[in-house]
Amino acid sequence: LADSSLISTRLGGDVRRVVVASPRYLANHPRIEEPADLAKHQILAFTNFGLEAWSFTPAKGFSIPRTIQFTPRCIVNSVRAAAASAAAGRGLTRLYSYHVAEYVRDGRLEIVLADAEHPPLPAHLIAPQGRMSVPKVRAFVDFAAPRLRSEFARMAAEAGTLT
Numbered sequence: 001l002a003d004s005s006l007i008s009t010r011l012g013g014d015v016r017r018v019v020v021a022s023p024r025y026l027a028n029h030p031r032i033e034e035p036a037d038l039a040k041h042q043i044l045a046f047t048n049f050g051l052e053a054w055s056f057t058p059a060k061g062f063s064i065p066r067t068i069q070f071t072p073r074c075i076v077n078s079v080r081a082a083a084a085s086a087a088a089g090r091g092l093t094r095l096y097s098y099h100v101a102e103y104v105r106d107g108r109l110e111i112v113l114a115d116a117e118h119p120p121l122p123a124h125l126i127a128p129q130g131r132m133s134v135p136k137v138r139a140f141v142d143f144a145a146p147r148l149r150s151e152f153a154r155m156a157a158e159a160g161t162l163t
Contacts, residue, residue, distance in 0.1 A: 005128060005129045006126050006127065006128060006129065007126070007127050007128070007129050007131075007132050008124040008125065008126045009124060009125040009126075009141055009145050010122060010123070010124055011122075011123040011124060011125060011145060011148045011149050011152055012123065012148075012149045012152045012153060013123055013149075013152025013153065013155065014120030014121060014122055014123065015096050015097055015098060015120060015121045015122075015123050016096070016097040016117055016120045016121075017049065017094060017095075017096060017097075017117060017118060017121075018094065018095065018096070018097050018100065018111045018114070018117065019038075019054070019092055019093070019094045019111065019112050019113050020083075020086055020092065020093060020094075020095065020100050020103070020104070020109040020110060020111055020112065021041075021086055021089075021091065021092040021093075021109065021110060021112060022086060022087050022088065022089045022108060022109055022110070023107065023110055024089045025042075025086070025089040025090070025091065025092070026110060026112070028089075029041055029042075032092075032112045032113060034059075034113070034116065035054070035056040035066050035068045035113060035116050036066075036068065038054070038068050038070060038092065039068070039069075039070065041091065041092055042073040042090065042091030042092065043070045043071075043072045043073055043091055043092055043093070044072065044073060044074050044076065044082055044085050044086055044090060044091045044092065044093040045070075045072035045074070045075045045076070045093070046076055046077070046079065046082040046093055046094060046095060047075065047076070047077040049094045049095070050094070051072060051075055052069060052070065052071070052072070053067050053068060053069045053070065054067070054068050054070070054094055055067050055068075055118070056068065056113065056116040056117070056118070057116050057117065057118055065118075066116070073090065073091050074090070074091070079095060079099045082095055082099075083095060083099060083100055083103055083109070086103075086109055087103055087108040087109055092112065097120075097155075098151075098152075098155060101155045123148070123152060125141055125144065125145055125148070127141070
C-alpha cells in the first residue's frame with residue numbers, strides 16, 4: 001500500500017475491470033475486437049470508471065496504455081443502474097467483475113475485450129493502523145473476511161476467469 005499506516009487483510013480473489021454488454025446488444029451492433037471499436041457503440045458510463053475515456057493495456061509492441069475517448073449515451077452513479085441498463089441492451093458499461101458476476105453467470109451480460117483488460121486487482125479489506133484493535137472494527141473484519149473470501153472463491157469456481 002502506498003500509505004504504510006494502513007493495515008490490509010487479503011481476501012483471496014482478484015478483481016477485474018470488465019467491459020460488458022447484453023448478448024442482444026452485441027448481436028445488433030458492430031463486432032468489438034479491439035478497444036478502438038468502442039467508438040461505434042453506445043457507452044453507459046459509470047462515474048467511478050471514467051465519464052469520457054477508458055484505458056486499456058498497450059497494443060502489442062507498444063508500452064503506452066490505450067485510451068479510448070467517447071461521448072457516453074448515459075452517465076450513472078450506481079452499479080445497479082449501469083449493470084441493469086447494459087443487461088437491458090442499452091449499451092456497454094465497465095464495472096468490476098464482482099459487480100456483474102451474476103449477470104454473466106446467467107447469460108444476461110457478456111464480457112468483451114478481455115484480452116485488453118488491465119491486470120486484475122487484489123481484493124483487500126483496509127483499515128487505518130490502530131483501528132484493528134477497536135472491537136467494532138475487529139468484529140467486522142472477523143465477520144466479513146471469511147464470507148468475502150468464500151464469495152470470491154465461489155465466483156472463481158463458477159465463472160472460471162471471471163474474478
